[in-house]
Amino acid sequence: MLRGRAFRFGDHISTDQIAPGRLAHLRANLPELAKHVLEDADPTFAERVRPGDFVVAGVNFGLGSSREAAPAIIKLAGVSAILAKSCARIFFRNAINVGLPVLICDTDGIADGDVLEADLAASTVRDASNGLVLTFGRIPEVMRLILDEGGLVAYIRKHGSLRLPQTSAG
């Protein structure tokens, strides 16, 4: 069970807002870059976020560049999961590869500051502030296996190869 507060963001939050290009020189030092996480969407987020909190957004979260630093610093900042109506493809894949869950659900009923409880096994999120219970889309099985190992590198270290079950991602 993941538990934390909701930090609300809007639609189309780009990787440039999450990990700005002007700070690309800090990518060799991700803990330092994490002090600026989501700075161009909410300059106060990095100092307010606490371990366990959730990033809650609208459609197309993480659009733009392939920079893996974007999900990596959201995770480093202590965020337990991202909830969004939809997510850009490369960001989604990168998030799973770094071990950060992205849960796709209708986030309209979640207000900034609400306390959320996410149950990954049951695919549900409960908003403890208003009683709302949301069901999020199933993470494709391939990605679930990678996420369960803590990311792609950990998966390959354990399994020795990219051998994956032949299954539909749905």
Added chain:
Amino acid sequence: MGRTLAEKILSEKAGADVRAGDIVVAPVDWAFAQDTTGPLTVRQFQSGGFEGLAHPGHTIFFLDHAVPSPRREYANEHAVIRDFVRRTGAVLSEVGEGICHQLMAERYAAPGELIVGADSHTVTAGALGSFATGMGSTDVAVAMALGQTWLRVPEAFRVQVTGAMGKGVYAKDVILHLIGLIGADGATYKSLEFMGETIDRMSISERLTLSNMAVEAGAKVGLCPSDETTGAYLASHGRGGSHRLLAADADAVFERTIEIAAADLEPTVSRPHTVDNTALARDLTGVKVQQAFIGTCTNGRFDDIAIAAGILAGRKRHPSTRLIVGPASKEVLLAAMEAGYIRTLVEAGAVLVPPGCAGCLGVHQGVLADGEICVSTANRNFVGRMGNPEGFIYLASPATVAASALTGHITDPREVL
């Protein structure tokens, strides 16, 4: 039942008849990274404990994003890449060679290949009929180590473009119009497959512009058929032997068909801060621009520079509008020099920056001041993109950007052509 181009390429790669929705593990023809994603690729490769590269000669590191290095941190990251290349035998594309996507087209990509790059605009090589897609550093590190990657076969949209483009209308206007039509997430996860007589008549440079921006609609790949034009392009780059004809089957199943009548299009501009926020150039004449930028993997090619030089020849940029020109590669720079276009543009008041990504990603070479507006041939206008979250970026064709540099405000190029 017929197959889309994405299904066709991935079936061949996977050695099975795969369809949209299937998961494949497939051999990778080329894996690459650039200087802002490459160092993490190296670090993930090392943390994976991999012994070496699966195919060193098909593993490429491009120094193109922050080049020549504007500060110590980038210089050290470049050193990390050079050291890794030295130890593993990977290919290094040094500072000044050009932008990774342009060089993939000029030197490496071929129809039917599977290409993964740690850069979202890896989709550019789809113009040659390559299944080329952007991934993060970890995925690319794994592809470099194992020589394979996993993919879900995408559903496909057919983008059918017919008719002739009018004067002042270019491939950039086609793709901006399309993204305005379907939205910045209108093709998330999909294979955008361009076809129709307008595409058939386009040069490879124009097709590269289309495929480059497929990701701005969220697409996984942006594919053009490989035809005789593709063959001639490959031959002109000494790679005629890698050509083959390739197209979607006539009876392929597409999730959606989008029809565009090229003759109806007008010069189009994406307003801040999303690419789908499109308008016609002629409706934006009140927008004054302090900077005009011609370059990038979207529109930094020879014909783009030729169009700009044609508009600016014998004229001067507006005194309040800086003009920056960045060729996409060394080959483009040399050809533009030989044709006299660089002299024309510099005489018109342009500043030339080295082959590379230049100001596009906000690291250097054209960072905007607070409140400033740039009209750019690049592919992204997100908040903060050109190094300042208080800046404003409008995206347009090289003709529209050159015309705007001339007048000092956003200008429909038909007014100056």
